[in-house]
Amino acid sequence: MEINRLFDLIAYQISIYDKEVALARKVNGSWNKYSSRQLKEITDNFSLAFLAAGISKGKKVAIISDNREEWNFVDLALQQIGAISVPMYPTITSEDYRYIFDHAEVEMIFVGNQEIYEKAKPVAKDRKIYSFDKLEGVAFWEDFMKTGEHQDLAQLEQSKDSVDGSDLFTIIYTSGTTGRPKGVMLTHKNVLSNVIGVSKFILVDKGTSRVLSFLPLCHIYERTGFFCCLYIGSSVYYAESLEKIGENLKEVKPHLFNTVPRLLEKIFDKIVSKGYELTGIKKSLFFWALNLGLRYEPNVDQGAWYNWQLKMANKLIFSKWREALGGEVIQINSGASALQPRLARVFWAAGIKICEGYGLTETSPVVSASMGTHEAIKIGYVGKLIEDVSVKIAEDGEILVKGPNVMQGYYKQEELTAEVLQNGWFHTGDIGELEGEYLKITDRKKEMFKTSGGKYVAPQVIENKIKESALIDQIMVVGENRNFPAALIVPSEEGLREYCRYKGFPFTELGEMIVKPEIIEKFQREIDDLNKYFGKWEQIKQFKLISNAWGIETGELTPTMKLKRKVIHSKYENEIEAFYSS
Template structure:
């Protein structure tokens, strides 16, 4: 059958897989599941209910919720009647809610729970709100589905027939590291081209059919990923929360999941912390295996002696890592920011295939992706450019992209659209290099800065390297217009406590520890060790330890855990000034 619109994926899945479990979520301690046929029936009823309630083609409808099957039901139902979904992060501010509702001209709102409802209701005006949870005084999404049960399916088929591949499917507002978020307009054709290209890179072997989902569906990365899972016949289980991912991995035993580097860093740090708790031979074996893994390169022959040692390490140590991830992991897809090369090395050595990709909301999102095979992976690169996508490097190093996955523009913003779409090429704002079909990202164009000596600094590369220290959780390089780079450093407090325990240094509080001279000296030695990887003008000369991590709720990170540099620079302006005055 032809796949022209995203909702065509539902009959496609039924005809090819007819899944007993298409989607699942935890309710009252057990998994509630929906089959492929359940999905079709619910979506059709919901589409008819939306039509009966006055929603029609072109109307904008907001979805503000954590991941759950109802998210997908509404998404598909809107597609079938030509309405345009406006997905939103539940964690953004009420001011951002108000801005997006107004700017996108939202007519109807779906919310997940009471907390989100309270935020949305504050700025919704006279817009109708439906909830996924059963809330007092709020109409449930199920009332719309029930309304549609008596609807005319022939009328729905007429509606679906009018929708073309090039029609607008969604407006996704970017997380806004700089200024107001922009509404990225994506069509069915944009996303479908990406779904088919990604699926080509990760076609699973027979019997591989379970995915765990925990990244926000409102972000294009997980949303396109979920369509890809449907196309490939995966059962999608939604994690209960970020805190319960570990438990859910063991329960669901997935073959694949999408993640961001920050979460892999935390997994790795916890593994290393447990290694330090060991003693004697067990501890020696653990760190022997770890160091062996850190030297691994999947793209080259490591030699018979190395392979023999790795085989032993996999049996004694790395097998436990795989068990912690459920025991069935075929592939982990990492995106949204740069993955530390050392993490890629050690996970591949452990038989955990972490495949890095690159893309943006404006490119639906995948521009390049790694292939989950030893002959297709290159550490330090974000994979090969996708099928039907063209990439070229501009004279200033900026990555330019052309292809069926590139957005049609920013909603109600022709000026900013014209800035980034020129002669058919999308200007990504990222700096990179191409080696054949393999792409490497070096930094963000707007985040690079010059010292007073005229030397360019690429902060992302440096930050990623410094975070290799088990004592550093977060770090931001500063120094625009100054005579040398410096850094704000957030310690990995779990790692710091472990270090203090081993060195028999009494641990009082995080606030007090970052002031202690012996702790500052330790961080100086960590930075000195990693500074050697950079030219003299790039090296961090001074730093300031902070006593609490940066977060999404507190405003320093975007929902995909990228640094909001302007926010951090503003919040910690005194600390930055102190670095250069001291």
């Protein structure tokens, strides 16, 4: 059948796969499962309920919730009547909600739980709010949906026929690391072109594979991933929470999931900390295997001796890593920020295929992707361009993108749109290079800075290298218009605890440890050792150890776990000034 609009994927899945489990989420200890046909029935009833409530083509509805099946029901139902969804992160502020409600001209709001409702209610004005959890005094989503059960399906078919692939289906407000968030306008065609292009890079079996979902659906990365699952017939299981991902991996045994580098770093650090707890021959074998993995090249034959050792390492050590991920993972897609090459090497060595890609909200999101085969992967690169997407590198190194996936513009912000969309090319703000078919990202154009000596510094490259230290969990490099780069560093508590145990130092608590001279000296040696990888003007000359980890809830990270540099800079203004006042 022909697929012109995103909601056509429901009928397509039924016609090809007719899944018993299209969607599932664990509630109170058991999995709520929905077949392809149940997904269609609920979505149709929801669409009719919206029409009966006066929500028609072009009108806006907000969705604010963690991942759950109701999120998809609302999203797909709005698509079928030509209405426009406005998804938002549950973690943003009430003031952000107010701005987006007003700027996007939202007419109705769906919230996930009591906490989100409490933030949305004071700024909702006279907009009707529905909740996915049953909340006292709040209209329940299911009651609303049921108002569509006895409506005229012919009316829905007319509404569906009026929707074209070029119609706007969503406005996604970026996380707003600088100033007010921008509303990215995406059409059905934008995202559908991405779904079809990305699906060619996915190696799981069509119709029978399982996917665990835990990245926010309000981000286009996971949302396009959901549509891709509809297209290839994968069953989507929503993780209970970030804290329970480990349990859910073992239950679901997924073949595929999307993630971000920060979570892979945490998985790796947890694995290594378990290795430090081993003793004797078990500990020796663990670090022997780890060191083999760090030397791995997916498409390079390193000889019979290395291959034999790696085979033994997989049998003795790496098999346990795979079991922790459910034992059946075929492919893990990593995006949103740069992945440390050493992590890619060690996971590939362990038979865990991390496929790095690149994209932005404005590109629906994928520009390039990696395929999970040894022949196709190239560590340090973000894969090959997907179908129908073109890239060229500007004179200043900026990546420019053209294709059917590029957004229509920023909602009500014509000047900002004109800045980034020029002659059909979207200016990404990222710096990179093309090597044959492979794309490489080197830094964010807006994050690069000049020292007072006029030298350019790319902080992300430095940060990724320094995070290779087992003692360093988070880092932000500073130094714009200063005479040298410096760094704010959040130590790895587990790594520091292990170092202290090895050295015979008593570990009390992180805030006390980071001011001890012997600990500061150790970090200085780590920085000195890693500085040799950079030019003189790029090397970290001073650093400050910070005891509180940066997080989403505390405001230092975006929901996709990127550093909010301006927020961190403002929060630690005194510490940064101290670098340059001595």
